[in-house]
Amino acid sequence: MKKLFLSTITIFILIACSSAPTKKDEIKTVKVNAAIGEIEGLIEEDVYLFKGIPFAQPPVGELRWKAPRKLAPVSETIKAFSHKSKCTQPKENEFILDRGVTEGGEDCLYLNIFVPKGNVDISKNNYPIMFWIHGGSNIWGTGNSYDFSKLAESQKVVVITINYRLGPMGWFSSSHLRNTSEGDDRSSNFGHLDIIAALEWVQENGNSFGGDPTNVTIFGESAGGHNVLVLLATKKARGLFHKAISQSGYVSSFSEQFASEESELSSAKVFQDDIRFLTEDQQIADYLRDMPIKEVFQRYKQADESHLYSISPISIRDDIVIPKEGIYKALEDVDPSVVVVAGTNKDELNLWYLRSKYFYQTALNLGRNLKRSEENLKSWIKYRSNxxxxxxxxxxxxxxxxxxxxxxxxxxxxxxxxxxxxxDYPLFLGAAHGLEIPFISGDYSLVPAYARPLVFPNESKEGREYLSNLMMQYWANIAKYGDPNTFVQDHRWNKFRIQNQNYLRLDSPEYIQMVNDPVDADEMLKTLESDSTLELKERCLIGWIAEMNFVEEMRGDPPFDFCSEYTSIDLLKLRRLTEGRD
Structure with a gap:
């Protein structure tokens, strides 16, 4: 979920977005002439940095819940000196996301560009473009939070980060909107369409920043990794990128009927009191587009609070972006010329478990005392991460x-x-969700200063920097050559084959190696059923989560006979507790 993630109680804190320079600051600037118009950015120590460039019309008013509209060229110079608004999202309230309190705004379709210093005339460079898609469950986050200066400068690549519509503004399925729309406006996946619009902008304008539009690599983490997989699956993005890297992504999608009518957070249920006396589709569409953004989120907060564990219907099989047959099936017909990397972290769920009262007694902000056995925690981590x-x-x-x-x-x-x-932070945090991002960006300030000695102690510096440099080289090699091994002296990264489903273990230098240990779903459930390190109720919950995640629409039942003694309410309460939601 991103920049080591917006939330977790101690270590994962939102980074303050960079602010515009004050009048007292002396700034040096650089200008480029792009298809969209003249753009002026900052000359930083190692890179040229352009912040807050619009890539589509603001999706406000009549354009709310419509496909992004292309911007016309502008006559005035775009001053790209400061980040623009993040997209509307729940505000963090004591480390818990509060759907009823918002931050950001609807006018948010902006991107940022990191350009390595090369020719004085930037446009004469021809660097690969790496296009970052931030995480955050597609509900929160912003491209503004990431500093890719080191990756851009050290590897000689142009890095672009973007914002895209989130939560109910980015994924909204309503028959009333579909019945009053045409073309891509009938989609339910406006956030995905925003990302595609940003990629189209890169095709038209990327060369002005010294980037090569014929060599674009999309990469993203968590929901950003999921979005990478969606872009691989949709034909609407064909030709807009040439390599793809998914970090801790996932596959899930929902039918239009579920998203519109059946989900606890479906448009019909969330707004049922608002539209009960309206009869015409256009009336309802106009009413919803006119509703103040804070009221929209308040409705979702009320609906969310009335259920133990509601799931936002994000990534919808609308047959416009996502085919009716789903993401998995569409991936079987992926463009054969695209080089694809997909991976996860060993201890993904530790990000959530760290804040859980189920596992820890917490006396200090950074202190952790384990309440359950070490073997019990390790089993939770192993199964959920697998x-x-x-x-x-x-x-x-x-x-x-x-x-x-x-x-x-x-x-x-x-x-x-x-x-x-x-x-014991090697156990409690370990290789948690999002921890790979500093290694790829080279930006360890993603972890706040007070926690850095705990997360990145001095004793780990040599091996950590080796791994970071290696990962940046691997990622950039994919972007440059389509082969991670180019000019890498050690640690050859072999391809994934159906006959040899191996992966490269990224770790301290002495542990980096190819491993062939694929997750067998049936074998995992068989082992889980009799795992004595877990209570019966715990096995039922983990098995239920497995059954829901092994299929695309996240539906299923607990797999074991002894689970019949637990209701879904019992299991959902346990899930909330273990994931730190209570």
Whole structure:
């Protein structure tokens, strides 16, 4: 979920977005002439940096819940000196996302560009373009939070980060809107369409920033990794990128009927009191588009609070962006020329478990005392992370292998945190969700200064920097050459094959190696059923989560006979508790 993630109680704190320079600051600027018009950016120490460039018309008023509209060229110079608004999203309230309190705004379709210093005339460069898609469950986050200066400068690539519509503004399925719309406006996947619009902008304007539009690599983490997989699956993005890297992504999608009518957070249920006396489709569409954004989110907050564990219907099989047959099936026909990387982290769920009262007694902000046995926690981490690996890397790659042989897989295993009186952080944090991002960006300030000695202790510096440099080279090699091994002296990264489903373990230097240990869904459930390190109720919950995640629409039942003694309410309460939602 991103920049080490917006939330978790101690270590994962939102980074303050960069602000515009004050009048007292002396700034040096650089200008480019792009198809959209003249754009002026900042000359930083290592890169040229352009912040807050619009890539589509603001999706406000009549354009709310419509496909993004192309911007006409502008006559005035665009001053790209400061980040623009993040897209409307729930505000973090004491480390819990509050759907009823919003931050950001609807006018948010902006991107940022990091350009390595080369020719004085930037447009004469011809660097590969790496296009970053941020995470955050497609509900929160912003491209403004990431500093890719080191990746851009050290590897000589242009890096672009974007904002895209989120939550109910980015994914909204309503028959009333469809009945009053045409073309792409009938889609339910406005966030995905925003990303595609940004890629189209790159095709038209990327060369003005010294980038090569014929060599674009999309990469993203968590929901950003999921969006990478969606872009691979949709024909609407064909030709807009040439390589793809999914970090801790996942596959899930929902039918239009579920998203419109059946889900606890469907448009019909969320707004049923608002539209009960309206009869015409156009009336209802106009009413919803006129509703103040805070009221929209308040409705979702009320609906969410009336259920134990509601799921936002994001990524909808509208047959415009996502085919009716779903993402998995569409991945079987992926463009065979695209080089694809997909991987996960060894301890994904630790990001959530760290804030859980089920596992920890917490006396200090950074202190952790384990309430349950170490073996119990390790089992939770192992099973939930393997479930994530199945849906985020191995099954998508198996599907893609039917048409594409340019596939690679990784698992990020680095867990060299400090173990002190504050807690056993190699166990408690380990290779958690999002921890690979500083290694790829080279930006360790993603972790706040007070926690850095715990997460990145001095003893780990040599091995950590080796791994970071190696990962940046691998990622850039994919972008430059389509082969991660180019000019890499050690640690060859072999391709993923259906006959040899291996992955590269990314860890401290002595542990980096190819591993062939794919997740077998049936075998995992068989082992889980009799795992004595877990209580029966725990096995039922983990098995239920597995059954829901092993299929695309996240529906299923607990798989074991003894689960009949637990109601879905019992299991959902346990899930909330273990994931730190209570």
């Amino acid at each position: 479930i994530w690996r199945f849906t985020g890397a191995e099954e998508p790659l198996r599907r893609m292998s039917k048409s594409n042989q340019n596939l690679y897989s990784f698992r990020f295993d680095w867990d060299e945190e400090a173990s002190t009186i504050l807690g």
